[in-house]
Amino acid sequence: xxxxxxxxxxxxxVDGLRERFGAAILETEWQTADQVTVTxxxxxxxxxxxxxxxxxxxxxxxxxxxxxxxxxGHFAVYYxxxxxxxxxxxxxxxxxxxxxxxxxxxxxxxxxxxVWGEREIRDMYGLVPVGLPDERRLVLPDDWPEDLxxxxxxxxxxxxxxAPTTDDETYTFVNEASxxxxxxxxxxxxxxxxxxxxxxxxxxxxDIVDADYRMFYVHRGMEKLAETRMGYDEVTFLSDRVCGxxxxxHSVAYSSAVENALGLAVPARAQAIRSVxxxxxxxxxxxxxxxxxxxxxxxxxxxxxFFRVREKAMTMAELLTGARKTYGMNLxxxxxxxxMKDERTRTLKLVAELRAETTQxxxxxxxxxxxxxxxxxxxxxxxxxARDYSPVGPLVRASGFKRDVRDLHAYAGYGSLPFxxxxxxxxxxxxxxxxxxxEFFDSLAIIEHxxxxxxxxxxxxxxxHYQPHRFALGFAEAPRGEDIHWAMTGDNQKLYRWRCxxxxxxxxxxxxxxxxxxxxxxxxxxxxxxxxxxxxTDRVTLVDVKKRKSxxxxxxxxxxxxxxxxxxxxx
Amino acid sequence: MLKLFKIIADAxxxxxKYPFAPFPVSPGFRGKPELNAAxxxxxxxxxxxxxxxxxxxxxDTADGTRTWQLNLGRCIFCGRCEEVCPTHAxxxxxxxxxxxxxxxDLLQKATFRLQQCxxxxxxxxxxxxxxxxxxxxRQSGVAVDEARRAEFASCPACKRKATVTRDAVSQHLSQxxxx
Numbered sequence: 001x002x003x004x005x006x007x008x009x010x011x012x013x014v015d016g017l018r019e020r021f022g023a024a025i026l027e028t029e030w031q032t033a034d035q036v037t038v039t040x041x042x043x044x045x046x047x048x049x050x051x052x053x054x055x056x057x058x059x060x061x062x063x064x065x066x067x068x069x070x071x072x073g074h075f076a077v078y079y080x081x082x083x084x085x086x087x088x089x090x091x092x093x094x095x096x097x098x099x100x101x102x103x104x105x106x107x108x109x110x111x112x113x114x115v116w117g118e119r120e121i122r123d124m125y126g127l128v129p130v131g132l133p134d135e136r137r138l139v140l141p142d143d144w145p146e147d148l149x150x151x152x153x154x155x156x157x158x159x160x161x162x163a164p165t166t167d168d169e170t171y172t173f174v175n176e177a178s179x180x181x182x183x184x185x186x187x188x189x190x191x192x193x194x195x196x197x198x199x200x201x202x203x204x205x206x207d208i209v210d211a212d213y214r215m216f217y218v219h220r221g222m223e224k225l226a227e228t229r230m231g232y233d234e235v236t237f238l239s240d241r242v243c244g245x246x247x248x249x250h251s252v253a254y255s256s257a258v259e260n261a262l263g264l265a266v267p268a269r270a271q272a273i274r275s276v277x278x279x280x281x282x283x284x285x286x287x288x289x290x291x292x293x294x295x296x297x298x299x300x301x302x303x304x305x306f307f308r309v310r311e312k313a314m315t316m317a318e319l320l321t322g323a324r325k326t327y328g329m330n331l332x333x334x335x336x337x338x339x340m341k342d343e344r345t346r347t348l349k350l351v352a353e354l355r356a357e358t359t360q361x362x363x364x365x366x367x368x369x370x371x372x373x374x375x376x377x378x379x380x381x382x383x384x385x386a387r388d389y390s391p392v393g394p395l396v397r398a399s400g401f402k403r404d405v406r407d408l409h410a411y412a413g414y415g416s417l418p419f420x421x422x423x424x425x426x427x428x429x430x431x432x433x434x435x436x437x438x439e440f441f442d443s444l445a446i447i448e449h450x451x452x453x454x455x456x457x458x459x460x461x462x463x464x465h466y467q468p469h470r471f472a473l474g475f476a477e478a479p480r481g482e483d484i485h486w487a488m489t490g491d492n493q494k495l496y497r498w499r500c501x502x503x504x505x506x507x508x509x510x511x512x513x514x515x516x517x518x519x520x521x522x523x524x525x526x527x528x529x530x531x532x533x534x535x536x537t538d539r540v541t542l543v544d545v546k547k548r549k550s551x552x553x554x555x556x557x558x559x560x561x562x563x564x565x566x567x568x569x570x571x
Numbered sequence: 572m573l574k575l576f577k578i579i580a581d582a583x584x585x586x587x588k589y590p591f592a593p594f595p596v597s598p599g600f601r602g603k604p605e606l607n608a609a610x611x612x613x614x615x616x617x618x619x620x621x622x623x624x625x626x627x628x629x630x631d632t633a634d635g636t637r638t639w640q641l642n643l644g645r646c647i648f649c650g651r652c653e654e655v656c657p658t659h660a661x662x663x664x665x666x667x668x669x670x671x672x673x674x675x676d677l678l679q680k681a682t683f684r685l686q687q688c689x690x691x692x693x694x695x696x697x698x699x700x701x702x703x704x705x706x707x708x709r710q711s712g713v714a715v716d717e718a719r720r721a722e723f724a725s726c727p728a729c730k731r732k733a734t735v736t737r738d739a740v741s742q743h744l745s746q747x748x749x750x
Contacts, residue, residue, distance in 0.1 A: 230622065231622075234622035237622040237623070237647060237649050237651075238622070241647075301575060301579070302575075305575075305578060305579070305582070308582060308585045311585075315597065318596065318597045318600060319597040319599075322597070322599045322600050322601040322650070322663075323600070323601050323648065326647065328601075328647065328648070328649040328650070336650075336654070337599075343599075360574070360578055361578065363574065364574045364575050364578060367574070
């Protein structure tokens with residue numbers, strides 16, 4: 001897309017790069033007024049990303065590979081930086097990797113936030129990040145063939161996979177403890193979300209010395225599916241299903257990625273309606289997490305009350321979109337359903353009820369001594385770790401950083417809606433609870449304001465032309481942090497590449513630092529505090545380093561211990 | 572503690588009586604799609620739009636039939652079928668109780684007759700689609716009577732052939748157009 005010189009936001013970063021790295025900057029291309037893709041020489045990749053990240057206030061939102069051999073004969077790696085210094089914009093650093101030499105210099109030793117992305121690029125494309133300290137697989141199972149890289153264009157069909165060869169896991173969990181510890185496996189299902197993930201806690205008595213974990217037991221291959229089986233306009237419905245809670249946010253992020261790539265101007269009314277739906281999603285998600293916070297400190301009555309009130313938010317979603325979840329409301333170019341007078345009136349009534357009832361509940365929750373006792377000072381995410389790993393959502397905001405894409409890179413209708421970015425400096429579980437509680441009331445205010453000031457006009461842009469091989473970023477702030485999507489259109493009305501990063505992907509890597517120094521009974525609480533987008537660990541293995549003993553504890557038992565803190569299963 | 576008791580007392584009974592009483596859903600709720608086969612012209616717009624491939628269409632040329640099928644196990648209740656249907660034959664109902672004991676019960680089918688070309692005898696389109704086209708023309712003021720059905724019931728290849736033959740006989744426009 002041609003972006004005129006005057007409207008370019010972030011030109012200062014490009015100028016800075018040219019001045020500092022000179023000939024290493026090969027090409028710059030603007031996708032939208034505030035999105036620029038800078039192609040750099042492969043060898044300068046770590047220097048460029050590090051400079052943007054630490055010297056210019058950049059945060060690493062996502063990184064991914066792309067098999068561009070059919071387009072230009074090379075593989076490519078993309079590092080997406082959200083620039084949050086004086087000028088707010090997006091800078092995507094791209095480098096080409098030669099086919100006969102499938103390796104690139106790892107950025108992780110300079111910017112730790114790159115670790116998961118680089119491990120995933122190695123799994124999916126077989127490009128080796130040279131110098132990456134962690135050489136384990138991230139996404140692929142242990143018995144997956146060495147030379148099969150699913151996202152390569154010539155690799156495999158989306159609906160096939162090699163037959164599993166073994167039931168045994170060979171994954172090694174990393175323990176950085178200096179002394180001896182005991183192993184506590186927490187998983188294969190997580191405690192809050194009833195979703196699979198395997199945690200290994202290394203404990204000394206009751207204290208967690210280190211922790212490691214493994215996810216991706218339920219990797220669904222959605223990116224491959226979208227590229228091969230679906231049309232670009234159908235992927236909005238697939239992206240709705242990325243998450244069981246913040247699906248609409250993914251769908252907005254995906255739609256806006258394609259809209260940005262094709263240069264479509266979405267009507268103002270559609271944008272405002274998207275904001276309303278996004279906030280409805282935040283309402284029920286935050287109530288869910290506040291309920292779980294009550295549950296994990298042993299306050300089950302509070303949990304029940306939050307879930308009772310949450311039902312009103314679910315009704316609101318059903319009323320506005322026709323479904324409690326997976327709203328399916330987005331198309332490329334706008335939304336499918338308008339908000340009529342009757343729906344508006346009933347929604348405003350529900351907003352008023354939610355405000356009154358939740359005020360009472362939060363008041364009650366915060367005056368429960370047990371909550372403060374169990375959450376203050378627990379699961380601390382230090383500012384330094386937060387800065388190094390680019391976490392998102394209430395997690396990073398409770399560590400004192402004002403990061404919220406609604407504010408930084410206004411999308412949908414957020415440019416004209418009333419809300420604050422709430423932060424806390426306590427860096428602990430309590431801080432995250434408080435941030436969520438305040439954001440809940442902002443969401444109510446946003447819905448009211450948006451419904452009272454809906455712009456007139458159409459809700460869907462029609463009659464645009466699809467163009468292949470255009471790409472851009474789309475993003476939206478989900479309740480647990482930002483969703484980032486990068487979409488490149490391809491031939492036959494299919495996507496060439498779709499990269500979808502859910503917020504929890506950015507929040508897992510710093511989790512080990514949050515677990516360190518806490519007790520085993522705090523682990524479920526800490527994991528729940530990032531509001532992970534997968535769920536409950538149903539059993540836990542505890543490994544005692546001193547006694548060299550490994551115990552597997554049923555999930556129910558560790559959850560009971562987390563709440564009652566009596567009769568330790570370790571003894 | 573007293574606050575909590577008050578909240579609980581105020582809340583009353585939150586549980587619905589469902590399944591012993593009907594559970595009302597909001598207007599505009601997207602539940603089970605229902606096909607009105609009498610209204611359907613088997614044009615396949617819904618099967619093209621369906622993102623989940625829950626709707627499929629299959630032709631049996633030997634039999635001269637086209638079968639529309641909905642697999643409720645794949646349906647995501649997005650309602651794209653309803654949006655694209657030219658005859659409003661498929662609508663999403665408020666019905667949400669879709670559990671079945673037998674997987675085959677999730678399939679719904681409707682079979683339509685294919686139109687055989689009046690010239691070559693090959694099936695080329697659903698018969699009801701021909702009727703729909705004639706109705707559309709009548710609606711827009713073109714006089715189309717039943718006697719001309721044969722003209723519409725010819726496949727594109729035969730139509731082309733007929734045109735070439737006609738134009739070879741006379742370079743003039745057809746009588747009808749001259750009038």
